[in-house]
Amino acid sequence: MSFDRSIKIAPSILSADFANFGAEIQAIEAQGCDWVHVDVMDGHFVPNLTFGPPAVKAFRPHVKTVMDVHLMISPVDAYIDAYADAGADIISAHLEASPHIHRTLQAIRGAGAKAGLALNPGTGIDDIDYLLDMVDLVCVMTVNPGFGGQKFIHSQIEKVRQLRAKIGDRPIHIEIDGGITTETAPLMAAAGADVLVAGSAVFTGGSVANPAPYGENIRAIRAAAQAATN
Ligand code: DX5
Ligand code: ZN
Numbered sequence: 001m002s003f004d005r006s007i008k009i010a011p012s013i014l015s016a017d018f019a020n021f022g023a024e025i026q027a028i029e030a031q032g033c034d035w036v037h038v039d040v041m042d043g044h045f046v047p048n049l050t051f052g053p054p055a056v057k058a059f060r061p062h063v064k065t066v067m068d069v070h071l072m073i074s075p076v077d078a079y080i081d082a083y084a085d086a087g088a089d090i091i092s093a094h095l096e097a098s099p100h101i102h103r104t105l106q107a108i109r110g111a112g113a114k115a116g117l118a119l120n121p122g123t124g125i126d127d128i129d130y131l132l133d134m135v136d137l138v139c140v141m142t143v144n145p146g147f148g149g150q151k152f153i154h155s156q157i158e159k160v161r162q163l164r165a166k167i168g169d170r171p172i173h174i175e176i177d178g179g180i181t182t183e184t185a186p187l188m189a190a191a192g193a194d195v196l197v198a199g200s201a202v203f204t205g206g207s208v209a210n211p212a213p214y215g216e217n218i219r220a221i222r223a224a225a226q227a228a229t230n
Contacts, residue, residue: 001066001089001114003171005194007225008034009218010068010175012199013059014050014148021055023208025062031215035066035090037177037197039148040083042073045097046146053082060087068195070118070177072145073097077104084111092116092139092175095123105134116175120144121153125163135172137195138163142188143178148199152179157191164192185221186228196225 011033016024025036038056043049051059056069069088073079074097083091091113098104101117108115116137117128121144128138140160143150156176163174175195176188185196198221206213 003173005173007189007222007229008173008195009202009222010035010037010195010197011202011214011218012037012039012148012177012197014039015199015203017208020208021059022062025059027206027208027211028202028214028218029064031211032218033065033202033214035068035195036063037199038067038069038088039199040069040071040073041146045074045094046072048146053079053086056083056088057086063087066090068092068116068175068197069113070116070139070197071097072118077107080104080107081111084108084113088113090114090116090137092118092137094118094120094145095127096120102131102134105131109134118145118177119159121156125159125166128166132167132170132172137173137175138167139175139177139197140193141177142180142184145178150179152181152184154187157187160188160191160193167192180221182220182224185225189225190228196221 041048041050068090091108105115114136118139142156174193176193177197180198181201
């Protein structure tokens with residue numbers, strides 16, 4: 001995985017057909033996505049339940065791009081090795097979910113994955129100064145985590161702008177997660193985001209039997225974001 005700041009579209013399979021994950025992953029990759037975003041929820045840190053390590057392991061052989069695993073779980077440290085062993089390329093943990101986030105990020109890199117730091121909409125960026133040398137990605141949540149299909153929170157645009165300035169030349173991706181559409185993607189790309197997670201906006205209108213709309217949606221989001229960075 002080489003580093004660059006080009007716009008990357010990462011569909012969240014939270015919006016996929018839950019009876020068909022392998023085929024859904026193959027379909028979004030064939031339709032041009034850059035990464036595959038896997039939302040792991042525990043019914044405790046967030047009010048929803050999704051994928052344990054065996055599920056993520058079952059997705060792995062279908063992912064030819066990058067498997068980006070977003071852990072919305074607390075405690076988190078005890079599960080890092082299991083998600084790394086399941087084949088996650090990137091593991092993101094929430095600042096709010098770990099009393100020792102420094103240790104958590106060390107553990108993620110120690111397990112051989114790229115380390116992501118996720119921030120809820122209510123969390124500022126003052127507390128990340130001493131973590132920047134330990135992360136490969138910062139994920140700014142643009143909805144409160146737990147569900148797909150929520151409304152984008154506009155206050156996060158300024159947060160991303162400040163985060164982009166703080167990151168400077170460091171090779172750290174800025175990922176945006178929640179409520180991304182052709183309307184909101186350009187706002188975030190202009191503010192400095194390079195990885196755009198989108199669930200409902202990618203999967204809407206398509207299916208495994210009719211995957212062409214996935215490609216149209218991915219291209220439309222990418223074009224809107226790229227137009228804002230030119
Ligand atoms: C929210 C998840 C997101 C979400 C994105 O907790 O982390 O990845 O599913 O879905 P949309 O794009 O529908 O907001
Ligand atoms: Zn996510």
